[in-house]
Amino acid sequence: MTAPLGMALHRLARRHRAQLAHLLAAHGVHAGQDMLLCEVWEEPGLRQAALATRLGVEAATITRMVQRLERGGLVERRRDPHDGRVSRIHPTPRSRLLEAGVRHAWAQLEETMVSQLGPDADLLRELADLAAESLAALKE
Numbered sequence: 007m008t009a010p011l012g013m014a015l016h017r018l019a020r021r022h023r024a025q026l027a028h029l030l031a032a033h034g035v036h037a038g039q040d041m042l043l044c045e046v047w048e049e050p051g052l053r054q055a056a057l058a059t060r061l062g063v064e065a066a067t068i069t070r071m072v073q074r075l076e077r078g079g080l081v082e083r084r085r086d087p088h089d090g091r092v093s094r095i096h097p098t099p100r101s102r103l104l105e106a107g108v109r110h111a112w113a114q115l116e117e118t119m120v121s122q123l124g125p126d127a128d129l130l131r132e133l134a135d136l137a138a139e140s141l142a143a144l145k146e
Contacts, residue, residue, distance in 0.1 A: 015137070022115070029111035033104050034078075040108050042071050043097065046081060047105055051094040053086075080104070 009017070027037040035043065045060055046052060052060075058068040072095055075081040080101035086092035097105075120127040 022119075025118075026111065026115055029114060030108065033107040033111065035080075035104060035108055039071060039075060039080075040112070042068070042075065043080065043101055043104070043108060046095050046097045047102070050096045051084075053092055053094055057095065075101075 008014075023037050026040070030037060030040055041061055042057060045057055054068045054072060055065060057072075058065045061068070072081060072083065076083065079098055081095050082098055083093040084096055086094055123130060
C-alpha cells in the first residue's frame, strides 16, 4: 500500500535533513543553522524579524538560533546605527571560513539526489514547489 502523500513528504524531508545533518557535522554546523547562516552570508545585517520571515519560523526560534550561533562565534549582533532598539545579524570571520564547506554539503546532497532521480529530479522539484505554494495559499 502506498503511503499518503503527506507521510511520504514528511519521510522525504526527515531523510533529507538527516543526510544534510551528517554532511554539515563535519563543519560543526547543525541542520537549520545552515539556512540562517546562508541568509546572513548573502545579506549581512538582516534583522531577526527578516530572518524569521525568510526561514518561515517563529521569532523565538530565530532568537534561540542566533544565540546559539553567537555563542559558537559564528554570528554577531550589532545595534542598528539609526535605531538602537534593533539588532542586526552579521557573520563573523569564523563563519566565513565555514561558508564554502556548508555550501559544498548542500551541493553534494543535491548532486546525490539528482543522480539517483535522473530526469525525475526536475519533476519532483516542480511538484514540491507547486505543493508548497498550494499549502501557503491555504493560510491566506
